[in-house]
Amino acid sequence: MVAADLEGLHEPAVRRADLGLRVHWCVLPFRVLLVLTSHRGIQMYESDGSTMVYWHALDSGDATPVQAVFARGIAASGHFICVGTWSGRVLVFDIPAKGPNIVLSEELAGHQTPITDIATEPAQGQDCVADMVTADDSGLLCVWRSEPVFTLLTCIPGFGVPCPSVQLWQGIIAAGYGNGQVHLYEATTGNLHVQINAHARAISALDLAPDVGKLLSAAEDTFVHIWKLSRSPESSYIEAAPLL
């Protein structure tokens, strides 16, 4: 378990000035890395937090004086780690089985506003299957395939509110929005199949238990809800039911 707060560690690499910290365990085929993002850049540590194996400083070259520069949104996809940035670009890092020779291999374009969250799931083995979703401040969702190369499959437009959190499970995209709604989309088509008026304030985070298909939503209205995701046996359309 990792808890991030401002009091934090007094190691040279983790500084109190690094506000807006996000933390994520990235589970890769041969190793687990702990990734931190902030307004300075991206830090990657060995899973016990003992050594920093990689540091990527953010390039603020294109930013205007009024734009905040930061990295936000972390996910592992195969042997890559994807991290979102303030510009909307998604950085893709190639991670070797061990050691610090991590390389920024490409930058994905698709978003024009700051990335909020990235979700991935292992490819199901078939062709053209979406295995990554990226979300941004405008509510836009981009759906990607990572093999053989990262390819943009489809986009799901926003509707005026940010999408702070997104999850991907068995071809179902779950997106939480700033207006308290949770939407479920079919990843292959981008069609909206479920709309939940879940909360009275902005959704802070979604989490998903993949073995049982349960989705958790937490919001600024102080409530936490749990939903059961499923597919209708007849139509195989996505369905959701409230559990808590």
Next chain:
Amino acid sequence: MSVRTLPLLFLNLGGEMLYILDQRLRAQNIPGDKARKDEWTEVDRKRVLNDIISTMFNRKFMEELFKPQELYSKKALRTIYERLAHASIMKLNQASMDKLYDLMTMAFKYQVLLCPRPKDVLLVTFNHLDTIKGFIRDSPTILQQVDETFRQLIEIYGGLSAGEFQLIRQTLLIFFQDLHIRVSMFLKDKVQNNNGRFVLPVSGPVPCGTELPGLIRMFNNKGEEVKRIEFKHGGNYVCAPKEGSFELYGERVLKLGTNMYSVNRPVETHMSGSSKNLASWTQESIAPNPLAKEELNFLARLMGGMEIKKPSGPEPGFRLNLFTSDEEEEQAALTRPEELSYEVINIQATQDQQRNEELARIMGEFEITEQPSPSISKGDDLLAMMDEL
């Protein structure tokens, strides 16, 4: 973090300060003909508010304020407000200034937390400005200054996206993190708990643009609704009211940011029994802070350099006490917990004519209009200036 947060923070905290000062001045009001030389009258009150508001909305100061920049620390910001509060004939002791700043910050923290949408912090700001305009409605010049700032706010913030407002909201909340001072008025109204945390209501209207929670709709491939489920969501919400106006004039609808003080509700803060979360604050204020490195930031210097016409000759003792008696004020100063001390070192730049000229000369030697380059830290910039003295 958002670099557009400082104007909102400054204006809203300033608004709260004016509400509190107005209330305290009215409470200590003595009718003009009956007043002794050292007692407050209605005329004095208006004059104090006029002086402070006109300093606060000074054109040059506003220009600096609105430049994109990081937020100042709590200590640095307090220095600015201390200067602001002393921009008039009024004086405040350390204990009263501490209490004033505590009340200001907790009030705005409450307002930010309870904003239904991140964008509503702008409505809170407009509420403060509307009331400020009421304080100085008899002074057209100052009114013009305030309207000018109002227009600037509309221009800069009117077009920001929901995502940008969310970042501003987060920047503000980080500024207020770990502040849990109990305010008697909030405790009485049950909007704050005994541990200093605010109560987040789970009833009332939903924000504009949000649906009432409790419904799941399911669709087919053509977008037609095929099933719906209703569920109990735990709160007690009602539909959103109409949206408040973001224009120069208009009904704001939102009550946050309006004046909640009245003459008969003296407001106390509670220092004892502070929560153990003060640990992080301890680290911030106890860190060694030599005079040379005090965050005598540009805004504070600018504030200190502004001249307010004061009557010549020895100053009458126009001291305002935020407590109910002088003894109480002394007691508060002695018993303020170490970790909550702001450790502000007072540089009496406003009262030292010679020093003021010196600072003005130094300021003249630097290109004030330029933003300091980002590679020089605030501290180094200041040290360089101090070396010139």
